[in-house]
Amino acid sequence: MASVPVNLFPVLLLLLFLIPGGRTMKIVDAQKTWCVAKPSTSDIALKDNIEYACSQVDCSVIERGEPCFYPDTLVSHASVAMNLYYQSRGRNYWNCYFNNSAVTTVTDPSYGPCKYA
8 A cells, every 4th residue: 555645844833833832822812802882872871881880890980080080971981880890790792782882892992091991
């Protein structure tokens, strides 16, 4: 029976990249995400989102005199509160639903003194 020659070079090259130093290399690092309010969300829904999120997590950063109070808008306060909730629950997509009034982003929404977790 005739044997088929096997070119091992591609396999060895792949192993060289996947197992540096004897350990498996991560191909892609997990990308951090944030949960923010959709700008088109009604004021009533934003207020409901703030109330719900802040009943579950500490939202003191959106109180007057705190780092995330300004801009003093519902969409800004809701975004901070919703993100605090989302982060506290492990950044699962289902924790950023808020009755379809939220969206996840890979762009850090932090601004000035207000640092999103």
